[in-house]
Amino acid sequence: MIIDSHCHIPLISDDKSDQARIVQNATDAGVSHMLCVSVDLQTFEDVLFCAKNYPQVSASVGVHPTYVAGNLASVDDIATLAEDPNVIAVGETGLDFYQPNFDAERQEQQFRNHVRCARSINKPLIVHCRNSAGCLLKVLKEEGASKVGGVMHCFVEDWDTAKAAMDLGFYISFSGILTFKNAMDLQEVSKKIPLDRILVETDSPWLSPVPLRGKTNQPANVIHTLKFLADLREEDERFVADQTTENFNNLFGL
């Protein structure tokens, strides 16, 4: 059994019969569960629809860090939507200082709201970190994120950042980026992380792993990232699948 810890099914397709096929593809590939991640509050209903319709799909609620136009999501906005029993996490949230003209101040404010919400409803965080590790770790520390923990999703940072996040009780999740030829540094980092702190994900529809690069990604493809990770670490694939599944269940209380 393998779990895709981070996907965006409504962004792969908004067609309901396509979505059914996507979930079935995953099941056929041995992917037993998927966490469908929210990117803003307006489209949260689409995420919730998937979780309500398929027992193997769970939902999160949150606003992606690059979405800071208009009103910022408040602690209450997020907490109200998180009351649905299908919601197991808060996010994705975090800081993204990669895009030009990013608004660091507004991103940080909205990120703090997510951490406060996660603490108030006692659910783990899904954290997106791009070109922002120093500031992001500072916010997690200041807001007491270690009380709920979470996952550093689509991890591409260095060992020091991984270590600091793990010290705060966070798990490290690897996407298809791990399989890319130019990801040697990341591959080295992934070898050093204790297996009981690792998750795998697709971040579909983006970041298809080798050998599917360039195609639209889907949860079934997480098996390629998992196999690559197991080979890299010289560990048994089944063992890595079982352990990452157990890690997911431990973190999200399933």
Ligand SMILES: [Zn+2]
């Ligand atoms: Zn994502």
